[in-house]
Amino acid sequence: MPNVRIKTADELGDSDVEARAADRRVARETPVLRAVLRLFADSGGPVNVAAVADSLAGADSEAIAKTLATLSDDDLLILRGDSIELAYPFSTSPTPFVVRRC
DSSP states (O other): OOOOOOOOHHHHSOHHHHHHHHHHHHHHTSHHHHHHHHHHHHHOSOEEHHHHHHHSTTOOHHHHHHHHHHHHHTTSEEEETTEEEEETTEESSOOSOOOOOO
């Protein structure tokens, strides 16, 4: 008879997935991503990297660019060159979703 180990629900959970989800939640609350979302809401996008740096008084534009690249690598926005094309839930391309300001 094969050796079968019964696991608890905690043992079955994927802690890596949970950690990544927690990191993504934290990233959404950073001043840089909040600035991107605010600019998308105000202008409809796309959002220029320089506009993000300008909207954050005293921010180092090089540091902002690096932060945006990291957010793009982490799939929290899509950065093409100096243009942010998507920052969930906003997109410059048509989607089946509608975002309404309240």
